[in-house]
Amino acid sequence: MIKPVKVTGLAVALVLTGFIAQAQQDEHAQSDELPKGWHLLDKAKDGYYGISVDKAYEFIKLKKLKGKTVVVAVIDSGVDTLHEDLKEVLWKNPKEIPGNGIDDDGNGYVDDVYGWNFIGNKDGRNLKQDSYEGARVYHLLKPKYDGKMINPATLKGDELEEYNMWVKAKARIEGHNGEPQLDLYMLKRLLKGAKQGDSILQVALKKGTYTGNDLDTMSTATEVDKAARANILYLFRANQRMDQTNKELIGDFDEFVAGEEKKAEAKDKVPPPYRAEVVGDNENDITDKYYGNNDVMASTPFHGTHVAGIIGAVRNNGKGMDGVADNVKIMMIRAVPDGDEHDKDIALAIRYAVDNGAKVINMSFGKDFSPQKKWVDEAVRYADSKGVLLVHAAGNDAKNVDTADNFPNPVYRGVKGKATNWITVGASGDPKAGGITASFSNYGKKEVDVFAPGVRIYSTIPGTTTYGNAQGTSMASPVVAGAAAFLLEYFPYLTPEQVKYCLEKSAQSPGEKVNKPGTDDEVNLSDISKTGGVINVYEAAKIAATLQPKTVVKKKAAKPVLQNKKG
Incomplete structure (x- = not known):
C-alpha cells in the first residue's frame, strides 16, 4: 500500500535512521514557518x-x-x-x-x-x-502459483499479467523484493520512546497539547527534558510539521506503525474480508x-x-x-x-x-x-x-x-x-x-x-x-x-x-x-x-x-x- 496518499503523509519511514543518529538536532535549525x-x-x-x-x-x-x-x-x-x-x-x-x-x-x-x-x-x-491490496493479491493467487513450476514464456495476455502480479506480491509480502525492509521491532521501540518523550514534555510544558513551534522556543530544566525535547522536535522538523500538535504527530506515527504491523501479518494471515462483510455486492x-x-x-x-x-x-x-x-x-x-x-x-x-x-x-x-x-x-x-x-x-x-x-x-x-x-x-x-x-x-x-x-x-x-x-x-x-x-x-x-x-x-x-x-x-x-x-x-x-x-x-x-x- 502506498504510504498515505491520505491525511498527512507522515514521513517516519524516511527519517528512522536520522531519528536514531541525529536526536541532538542543531538548536539553531531553520524555522519551518509558512503563512x-x-x-x-x-x-x-x-x-x-x-x-x-x-x-x-x-x-x-x-x-x-x-x-x-x-x-x-x-x-x-x-x-x-x-x-x-x-x-x-x-x-x-x-x-x-x-x-x-x-x-x-x-x-x-x-x-x-x-x-x-x-x-x-x-x-x-x-x-x-480495509486491507493492503498486495496481501489480497498474494493470498488470492497463492493456491494457483505458489510452489508450482511456471514457465512465464508459455503465458500471455491476462494470464501473464496475473502471474507477474503474483510474483511481485509474493516478493513484497515475503520480504525479498529488493527494497529495504522496515524493522518492525525498531519501529515499535521508536514509537514507545516517542510516546514516553511526549509524556515528559506534557509535564514540563504543563499542558497536554503543544506544537513543534512550542518546543522550538522551550527552555529545558533537566537532562531528561532536554533529551525528550530533542527527540520529539526532530520528528516535527523531519516531517515539516512544526505548527501541528503532538497529538497529531504521535497519532500518525502510531497509525503508521499499526499499518506496518498489518503488512508483517500479511504473510501468514489471509486479510479479513472487510469490504465484503459490509458492502455485500459481488x-x-x-x-x-x-x-x-x-x-x-x-x-x-x-x-x-x-x-x-x-x-x-x-x-x-x-x-x-x-x-x-x-x-x-x-x-x-x-x-x-x-x-x-x-x-x-x-x-x-x-x-x-x-x-x-x-x-x-x-x-x-x-x-x-x-x-x-x-x-x-x-x-x-x-x-x-x-x-x-x-x-x-x-x-x-x-x-x-x-x-x-x-x-x-x-x-x-x-x-x-x-x-x-x-x-x-x-x-x-x-x-x-x-x-x-x-x-x-x-x-x-x-x-x-x-x-x-x-x-x-x-x-x-x-x-x-x-x-x-x-x-x-x-x-x-x-x-x-x-x-x-x-x-x-x-x-x-x-x-x-x-x-x-x-x-x-x-x-x-x-x-x-x-x-x-x-x-x-x-x-x-x-x-x-x-x-x-x-x-x-x-x-x-x-x-x-x-x-x-x-x-x-x-x-x-x-x-x-x-x-x-x-x-
Whole structure:
C-alpha cells in the first residue's frame, strides 16, 4: 500500500535512521514557518512558491470574463457536509428529492444528494478500514502459483499479467523484493520512546497539547527534558510539521506503525474480508453496480474534507481559508477506506462522476497493485469520451514512478496507449520550510506531469468551523484540480487535453536545483518531472485566453462497455 496518499503523509519511514543518529538536532535549525494559504501566493510579490491565484483573478477581471459553474468530483474518504466553508459549494443533485427514499432521477442510487458512497451498505453500515491490496493479491493467487513450476514464456495476455502480479506480491509480502525492509521491532521501540518523550514534555510544558513551534522556543530544566525535547522536535522538523500538535504527530506515527504491523501479518494471515462483510455486492462483477448508500460523510471525513476545501472552499467570505476555484460545486464520492481501495469502487466512482456532470475528478489515493485495472482503464476512457479531466496524486513514498508501480495510472493495461485526459501531480514546498520539493513526494520524468504545493497546506477539516494543516501529494492534487476547474470556469470550451496543456506549458521552473525526494541529491526539477515546473494559475490563464473555441475538436469515442475482466 502506498504510504498515505491520505491525511498527512507522515514521513517516519524516511527519517528512522536520522531519528536514531541525529536526536541532538542543531538548536539553531531553520524555522519551518509558512503563512496560512501560502500555496495561493505569488513568488515575485509575496516571496513564496505558490501558484499566483490572486494574479489569475486580476487577469480574469481585466478580461471581463464571467465564470461558469464547474462540477468537481472528489473520490475520497468522505466530506463534512456541515462545514461552514463547504456547505455553499457542495454539489446537490438537482433531480433528487432529499430523504424521500426514492430514486427520483432513476440513476440507480437512492437519495444521492451530495454524491454516493460506494463503500457502504444500504442498511447504513459503512466501511472504515480495509486491507493492503498486495496481501489480497498474494493470498488470492497463492493456491494457483505458489510452489508450482511456471514457465512465464508459455503465458500471455491476462494470464501473464496475473502471474507477474503474483510474483511481485509474493516478493513484497515475503520480504525479498529488493527494497529495504522496515524493522518492525525498531519501529515499535521508536514509537514507545516517542510516546514516553511526549509524556515528559506534557509535564514540563504543563499542558497536554503543544506544537513543534512550542518546543522550538522551550527552555529545558533537566537532562531528561532536554533529551525528550530533542527527540520529539526532530520528528516535527523531519516531517515539516512544526505548527501541528503532538497529538497529531504521535497519532500518525502510531497509525503508521499499526499499518506496518498489518503488512508483517500479511504473510501468514489471509486479510479479513472487510469490504465484503459490509458492502455485500459481488466484487467480481463490475455490472453489479447499484450498491452502497448516500452517506458521504460516514465516520472518516478528514481527508476528503481537507481536499474539498483546497479545491473550492468559499472565497473571500472572511472564514477560515480560500479555495483555488471560485465557482465550483464539489461532488463527493466515497470510495477510499483506511487501507487500499478496490478497483471496482474506483471504476464505478469515475463513471458516477462523469454521468452526473463532473468535468474534473480529483483522485488523492493510490496503491501498488491493481488486479482489475482494466475496469479502471475503461472508466478512464469513458471519462475521456465525455470530456472529463482526471487529476491524480503521485504518491508519498519518495520513489520513482517511472519504474515503480503506482495505481491508478494513465497507462492502459493490455493494450498500447495512455490516457490524455490525465494529470499526475507531485508535491512541492518552499525553501522556507524544507525545500522546493517535498521530501515524501513520488517523482518521475515521464510519469509525473507537474508539481504543486503539498507541504503544510491549510484547509477545512471536520468540525463545522475547524481548519488545519495537512500535507502529501493528496494536497497537491486538489491544488491542480482547483486550477483546472478555474480554467474551465472562465474558458468552458477547453478540452481536457487543452486544460492539461495550459497547466503544463505554464508550469514555472524554480530556476535552481532541488532535492530528489528522499535523498540529499540535487537535481533539476525537469529530471524528476515531465514539465520541470510548479503550476501557476495566472500563467495558465494567459495561455488559455489564447485558445479559441474553434480549436476544439470534439471526441467521437463510444461509451466503453463494462466487462468482467481481471487485469
